[in-house]
Amino acid sequence: MRAIQYLRLALLALTLALAVLIRPSALRAHEAAMGVLEFREVRPGAFVGRWSIEPSIGASRVDLRVPPHCFLRLPEMNCGAKGLVGPITITNLGSNMSVVLIKVVPIEGEPRSYTISTANPVVSVLGTGAPTLEVWLELARTYVNYGIDHILLGADHLLFVLGLIWIVGGGWRLVKTITAFTIGHSASLAAAAFGLIGVPERPLNACIALSIAFVGVEIVKQQRGEIGLTARYPWIVAFSFGLVHGIGFASALAGLGLERRLLPAALLFFNIGVEIGQLAFVLLVLALIWAHRRLDAVVPRWGEALPAYLIGSVSMFWFFGRLARVFAVI
Amino acid sequence: MKLNSARLLIATAMLLAGGSAAEAHIVAARLGDFYMGVVHPLTDLQDVVLWTATGVLAGTLGAAKGRWLIAVFPLGLLFGLLLGQVFGAASTQLADAAMMLAIGLLLAAAAQVPTVLLCAMAFAVAVIRGAANGADLAPETDRLLFAAGLTCVGYAAITLTMALTAVFKRTSSDSATSWRAIAVRALGGWIAAIGLMMASLALAT
Amino acid sequence: MSLRLPLPLMTAIVSSALMQPVFAHEQAGVAGGLASGLLHPVTGIDHLIAMVAVGIWGAQLGAPAIWILPITFPLVMAIGGVLGVLHVPLPMPEVMIAVSAVILGIAVAARLRLPFAAAAIVVAMFAIFHGHAHGAELPRAANALAYGVGFVTATGLLHLCGIAIGTLTRWPAGERLIQGLGAGIAAIGCYFLAQGVGAFA
Numbered sequence A: 001m002r003a004i005q006y007l008r009l010a011l012l013a014l015t016l017a018l019a020v021l022i023r024p025s026a027l028r029a030h031e032a033a034m035g036v037l038e039f040r041e042v043r044p045g046a047f048v049g050r051w052s053i054e055p056s057i058g059a060s061r062v063d064l065r066v067p068p069h070c071f072l073r074l075p076e077m078n079c080g081a082k083g084l085v086g087p088i089t090i091t092n093l094g095s096n097m098s099v100v101l102i103k104v105v106p107i108e109g110e111p112r113s114y115t116i117s118t119a120n121p122v123v124s125v126l127g128t129g130a131p132t133l134e135v136w137l138e139l140a141r142t143y144v145n146y147g148i149d150h151i152l153l154g155a156d157h158l159l160f161v162l163g164l165i166w167i168v169g170g171g172w173r174l175v176k177t178i179t180a181f182t183i184g185h186s187a188s189l190a191a192a193a194f195g196l197i198g199v200p201e202r203p204l205n206a207c208i209a210l211s212i213a214f215v216g217v218e219i220v221k222q223q224r225g226e227i228g229l230t231a232r233y234p235w236i237v238a239f240s241f242g243l244v245h246g247i248g249f250a251s252a253l254a255g256l257g258l259e260r261r262l263l264p265a266a267l268l269f270f271n272i273g274v275e276i277g278q279l280a281f282v283l284l285v286l287a288l289i290w291a292h293r294r295l296d297a298v299v300p301r302w303g304e305a306l307p308a309y310l311i312g313s314v315s316m317f318w319f320f321g322r323l324a325r326v327f328a329v330i
Numbered sequence B: 001m002k003l004n005s006a007r008l009l010i011a012t013a014m015l016l017a018g019g020s021a022a023e024a025h026i027v028a029a030r031l032g033d034f035y036m037g038v039v040h041p042l043t044d045l046q047d048v049v050l051w052t053a054t055g056v057l058a059g060t061l062g063a064a065k066g067r068w069l070i071a072v073f074p075l076g077l078l079f080g081l082l083l084g085q086v087f088g089a090a091s092t093q094l095a096d097a098a099m100m101l102a103i104g105l106l107l108a109a110a111a112q113v114p115t116v117l118l119c120a121m122a123f124a125v126a127v128i129r130g131a132a133n134g135a136d137l138a139p140e141t142d143r144l145l146f147a148a149g150l151t152c153v154g155y156a157a158i159t160l161t162m163a164l165t166a167v168f169k170r171t172s173s174d175s176a177t178s179w180r181a182i183a184v185r186a187l188g189g190w191i192a193a194i195g196l197m198m199a200s201l202a203l204a205t
Numbered sequence C: 001m002s003l004r005l006p007l008p009l010m011t012a013i014v015s016s017a018l019m020q021p022v023f024a025h026e027q028a029g030v031a032g033g034l035a036s037g038l039l040h041p042v043t044g045i046d047h048l049i050a051m052v053a054v055g056i057w058g059a060q061l062g063a064p065a066i067w068i069l070p071i072t073f074p075l076v077m078a079i080g081g082v083l084g085v086l087h088v089p090l091p092m093p094e095v096m097i098a099v100s101a102v103i104l105g106i107a108v109a110a111r112l113r114l115p116f117a118a119a120a121i122v123v124a125m126f127a128i129f130h131g132h133a134h135g136a137e138l139p140r141a142a143n144a145l146a147y148g149v150g151f152v153t154a155t156g157l158l159h160l161c162g163i164a165i166g167t168l169t170r171w172p173a174g175e176r177l178i179q180g181l182g183a184g185i186a187a188i189g190c191y192f193l194a195q196g197v198g199a200f201a
Helices: A002-027 A134-152 A155-166 A171-193 A201-223 A233-254 A260-295 A306-329 B001-021 B024-031 B033-042 B045-060 B069-087 B093-108 B115-135 B141-168 B179-204 C008-017 C032-041 C046-059 C067-083 C093-108 C115-134 C144-170 C172-200
Strands: A034-043 A046-053 A071-073 A076-078 A086-090 A099-107 A112-117 A122-125
Touching: A034 A260, A076 B069, A086 A112, A086 C046, A099 B179, A112 A122, A112 A134, A122 B033, A122 B179, A134 A155, A134 A201, A134 A260, A134 B024, A155 A171, A155 A201, A155 A233, A155 A260, A155 A306, A171 A260, A171 B141, A201 C008, A260 B141, B024 B033, B024 B141, B024 C008, B033 B045, B033 B115, B033 B141, B045 B069, B045 B093, B045 B141, B045 B179, B069 B141, B093 B115, B093 B179, B093 C144, B115 B141, B141 B179, B179 C067, B179 C144, C032 C046, C046 C067, C046 C093, C046 C115, C046 C144, C046 C172, C067 C115, C067 C144, C093 C115, C093 C172
Parallel strands: A034 A099
Antiparallel strands: A034 A046, A046 A076, A071 A076, A086 A122, A099 A112
């Protein structure tokens, strides 16, 4: 069993490094550097484009490419009789500008929104008809990728999952626990995305940090021989904290302003992406656990309690940082 | 346990398949500099060959010797990255080739390398590769994140390679001429040959 | 914390890679080097048959040749390759390569049982000549490591093919077949030898 301890220590050191270091630039998926560009149709085929939110690098430096039959010189764009149909892309997306939302407001019909991100630098603008297969594929590609990015950059979510694996160990219990976490965050993600529940983002983030601290405490309890709540009912804990984390996922999705009719599908694909990323992480951790057992790499006795305290410290560090933001707003 | 090994194999295959085709700089634009540090060595043939060679050598020597590398290798990468930043980049091709040749020969000879020597060699490989990985960083790259990513992937790759090799070779219970032992030694011979070819090409140009 | 790229992500990356060549990594020569290294040993018929013959002969000789050869053979080839790259001249390389095919073919056909040391020296000498030829013809532009990986892998695989064929000796019919194969190899070697000598005359 001490082999696992050692491995956990190593894993933890990794996740901690990730967690502490990744915050400023990598958590940008949560607080995206966004731009919003609106195209309003003034007569059939002719649009007026306007940045309603300018990207941080400045609107003039965005390299926007529109379908070849369209003539673009902001604020005007003329697409002729064919209308605005075809690929729109931004070639110079990077760390300064990760997401640009393009809103198209036609004379007739509902306004539509398209998201261009580094994950998905090209979007196809569609006609006003019913969504075709191509639309669905495009949507799937965009949102599965976005979900994967989101979980891979969410150091707090990954740290929580690591804590769960730590307490539960492997096997069936882990499968059940991770499933419970998944169900929890899917449910609240859906609820938040459809506007059934609304939680302000900053206090929520503080709560997420607190949930990780809770897991840290549970690990210490377990090491002292006490049977904590998580060890006894891992799925209940995983489910309830999953609810909290899910609302956090939703806030990432909310900023992208989706067309109402496509929202359920986008939500589904985003969730699939999150699960793919989470599963990859869990499998990697399990593979490393296996490798450490195999190599019989054990932790010295003095170091046993260290990981839990590290988890706790990092999460409390986050908690206070996020708490400070809550009050800065109020 | 069986299930875990299967998972591990799949994971490793995915890791290799995914890495080789990926472009590290695109990953950076998308997922940030931490993941750039993770993917960068996986897209570099020098790293793939040398890391595999080091991991396999340590794995064949058994868990007692190999497990030191779990710490030594990532630390070496970090140190190499630091050295590269301080002293500027130099071409590592000849050093890479020499390390390939040395490790390959040790593997082919099925030599019982002492722990200290093993650690020293792994550290040397890590320092060389760490410096090489840091050589072509763009100025806007976050060095700290890149270093963290590189260290993490170094740890994971070396640990998994050692464990897989240890499982494959089944350590001491096998005789020196079982097909598994021969396969590992042949791999060593091939790696040494690659190192030799590379050294001569580096010298010739 | 390795990144395991899932399929959609891979597709996305590959597609964006195709769209944006500016991002190309500095290892652009890898694919080319790998391909030329892999193809080089299998494109010349004289090389190819000699490699396979070495494997078959090793299998016929049995232990220890059958397991020492795969370990050392690519290494000795590489030594020859180094000589070739550095343009160290060897006497009559074309003829020696053809001769190697003839002799190895005859050895297989006749089930020649040399002592291991003698066999090793013969094989090593031929291996150096083959490696030399490959090294001398090396494309300069290729990525050195990628070429090496491709070259060694192709050589090793050819060799393993030979060993696999050689295991047919366990059955009497298989043994006939192999002897026939050896004779064929020797014949092809003779053709190349005639060509090589003709070139000299």
